[in-house]
Amino acid sequence: MGKIKIPRxxxxxxxxxxxxxAFLLLTFFILTAQFKPExxxxxxxxxxxxxxxxxxxVVKITVDTTGRVFLGIKEAxxxxxxxxxxxxxxxxxxxxxxxxxxxxxxxxxxGVSIQDLxxxxxxxxxxxxxxxxxxxxxxxxLDSANNQLGVWILYANKVYEKERIERREGMxxxxxxxxxxxxxxxxxxxxxxxxxxxxxxxxxxxLFGDRKAQFIVVKKVLNVLQDRKVYRxxxxxxxxxxxxxxxAKKEETKK
Amino acid sequence: xxxxxxxxxxGGSKKKASKKVSTxxxxxxxxxxxxxxxxxxxxxTTFNTPKIMxxxxxxxxxxxxxxxxxSVVLLGDKNDKIYxxxxxxxxxxxxxxxxxxxEKIREFLIQKKRETLENGNCYKQFIVVVKFKxxxxxxxxxxxxxxxxxxxxxxxxxxxITKEEIQLIDNYNLQASK
Numbered sequence: 001m002g003k004i005k006i007p008r009x010x011x012x013x014x015x016x017x018x019x020x021x022a023f024l025l026l027t028f029f030i031l032t033a034q035f036k037p038e039x040x041x042x043x044x045x046x047x048x049x050x051x052x053x054x055x056x057x058v059v060k061i062t063v064d065t066t067g068r069v070f071l072g073i074k075e076a077x078x079x080x081x082x083x084x085x086x087x088x089x090x091x092x093x094x095x096x097x098x099x100x101x102x103x104x105x106x107x108x109x110x111g112v113s114i115q116d117l118x119x120x121x122x123x124x125x126x127x128x129x130x131x132x133x134x135x136x137x138x139x140x141x142l143d144s145a146n147n148q149l150g151v152w153i154l155y156a157n158k159v160y161e162k163e164r165i166e167r168r169e170g171m172x173x174x175x176x177x178x179x180x181x182x183x184x185x186x187x188x189x190x191x192x193x194x195x196x197x198x199x200x201x202x203x204x205x206x207l208f209g210d211r212k213a214q215f216i217v218v219k220k221v222l223n224v225l226q227d228r229k230v231y232r233x234x235x236x237x238x239x240x241x242x243x244x245x246x247x248a249k250k251e252e253t254k255k
Numbered sequence: 256x257x258x259x260x261x262x263x264x265x266g267g268s269k270k271k272a273s274k275k276v277s278t279x280x281x282x283x284x285x286x287x288x289x290x291x292x293x294x295x296x297x298x299x300t301t302f303n304t305p306k307i308m309x310x311x312x313x314x315x316x317x318x319x320x321x322x323x324x325x326s327v328v329l330l331g332d333k334n335d336k337i338y339x340x341x342x343x344x345x346x347x348x349x350x351x352x353x354x355x356x357x358e359k360i361r362e363f364l365i366q367k368k369r370e371t372l373e374n375g376n377c378y379k380q381f382i383v384v385v386k387f388k389x390x391x392x393x394x395x396x397x398x399x400x401x402x403x404x405x406x407x408x409x410x411x412x413x414x415x416i417t418k419e420e421i422q423l424i425d426n427y428n429l430q431a432s433k
Contacts, residue, residue, distance in 0.1 A: 015282040022289035029296035046394040048401035050308035063393070206307055209393040215331070216389035218396065222413070226312055234307040235397060240357075 041070060041111075041128060046211040048237035055200045059156045060236070061149070062109060063209040067217040068128070068139035071152055072109030078159055080105045083117075085155040090114050096121075113141050114148055142224050150224045153205065157228065160203035167201065208236040310400055313412050325377035327367050329353070330416065331387035331395045332424055339363070340423070350427045357398050364406040383408050386416040388424070 041064045062070040073079045080101045087093045092114065100121040104110070111128070112120050116136040125131050128138045142149040168176065178191050179198040187195060205225060209218055225233055328348075330338045335355040342348035353363055364383070371381040385399055396413075403411050 012279070015286055019282050019286050019289065022286055022293060026289050026293050026296065029293060033296050033299065045305070046397040048306070048308050048397055049405060050306055050401065052307050052309070054305045054307050204307070208305075209397075211392060211394035211397075213393040214389065215387040215391040215393060215396060218393050219387070219389070219413075219415070222312060231312045233310050233312060235310055235400070236305050237308050237397060237401070239306050240401075 041068070043208055043210045044212075045208060045236045045238050047240040048235075049240050050237055051239060052234075054206065054234075054236070055204060057160060057201060058204050058206050059153070060109065060206045060208050061221055062111075063207070063213045063217050063221065065210045065212045067214055068111055069142060069149060069217065069221065070109045070111035071140055071149065072107075073156065074108075076105055078156075079107070082152070082155055082159050085158065086114060086151055089151055089155065092118075111139050112136050113146075114151075142220055147224060147227075149221065150228055153225065153228045153230065156205075157203065157230070164202070204234050205230050205232070206234045206236055308397070308401065308404070310413075324374060325371050325380055326382035326384060328384045328386065328420075329399060330420055330424060331385070331391040331399070333388060333390040333392070335392065335395060337395060337399070338424060338427065348423060350423050352427075355395060355398070357402055360399060360402045361406060364402055364408060368406060368408065380410060381408060383411040385411060385413050386420060387413075388416055388421065 041062065043062055043064055056074060058074040060072040060074065062072065064070070073082060083096070083101060083104050084093070087096050095118045100118055103121045103124065104117075107126075110117070110120070112131060116131075116134075119134055120131060120136060123130075123134055125134055125136075131138045140149050140152070141147070171179075175194060178187065178194050181187070181195065184192045184195045207218070207221060222233065225231075324341070327339055327341050330340070330350070332338065337353045337355045337360070338350045339353050340348035340350050353359060368381050371377050372379055383403060385396070387396060400411075
């Protein structure tokens with residue numbers, strides 16, 4: 001019996017290709033990464049075929065499964081200004097310190113009444129659990145007797161309206177005419193782009209409801225918005241599976 | 256050792272026999288690290304910005320719902336139940352159940368839309384009124400709105416449900432359970 005010859009193989013592997021690929025993917029992910037905004041609550045949005053993307057200038061009203069209402073302003077630099085307005089409205093400016101305004105500016109969203117807000121900001125409470133530990137009611141009040149959500153929306157509109165007026169000052173009349181149109185129909189491509197950019201600059205009120213949220217809370221929020229003459233509401237939705245053909249489906253049904 | 260032979264006079268064929276140093280670098284730690292970072296970024300990244308769907312709410316003053324033949328009322332109840340009726344008089348309306356799946360809602364809307372558009376009394380207007388009970392889930396609202404966008408129902412309104420309509424749903428459930 002002869003010895004079994006085990007062929008000697010070099011155990012080292014050429015990892016250059018793998019390394020290349022790994023770094024390529026790494027670069028891609030680093031460049032495209034946007035950190036998840038710190039949200040105090042988990043909300044599972046319902047799905048739809050809409051493929052419109054959320055823009056920068058957004059005020060987001062979040063409704064969770066238990067019907068608690070949170071509010072968030074996407075643009076960090078607008079948050080402080082908004083809080084100052086609302087604090088003034090409730091004559092509470094004295095209860096907020098400069099540090100509180102800074103703390104508020106760093107928050108994606110919050111969900112307490114304005115009376116409890118200084119306490120929450122001073123204690124740096126972020127989550128509903130932390131709110132509860134401070135013996136604070138979670139959720140922004142929106143009953144007709146104490147409609148704080150309405151006040152926040154009112155001043156958010158005001159803050160963005162101010163910005164809009166400032167932006168319009170430098171524009172010439174032709175562009176003003178373009179952006180005043182309700183729809184982009186009949187515009188050429190360059191003008192259409194101007195119109196669309198302007199649309200992105202307008203404040204959008206976005207309702208981010210959990211799919212299991214009860215309709216009554218949603219209805220209350222919509223009522224508040226209607227009272228504030230906000231008729232155009234955007235609902236946050238997940239893109240449905242295979243909904244890339246949303247537009248195509250529309251065409252199909254038209255026939 | 257390693258010398259750069261700048262002169263070409265020797266000719267390329269004759270090389271100095273130098274001690275071979277392996278050019279291979281052990282890349283294992285580098286790859287490890289790279290994959291670790293990839294995993295991290297893949298898990299923390301949010302690929303797509305949230306999608307939004309526009310809904311235009313009517314003015315609070317309320318509008319007309321049009322001729323009863325030309326409009327259909329959808330009622331939403333808890334546990335994903337959807338009903339519809341088509342009548343001017345709520346107390347005499349016969350409620351019918353509609354399966355809450357998007358496909359079924361779409362089928363229904365397409366069918367109703369076609370019927371209405373063929374009806375001469377409607378002047379090519381098809382109106383859908385959506386009403387939900389307080390404990391209906393938000394998902395159903397979005398489903399219906401989404402299907403209306405797909406089918407192209409441009410005139411719709413979300414309205415408050417009336418007592419008669421709640422009664423109608425209760426009666427329907429009572430009969431169904433018998």
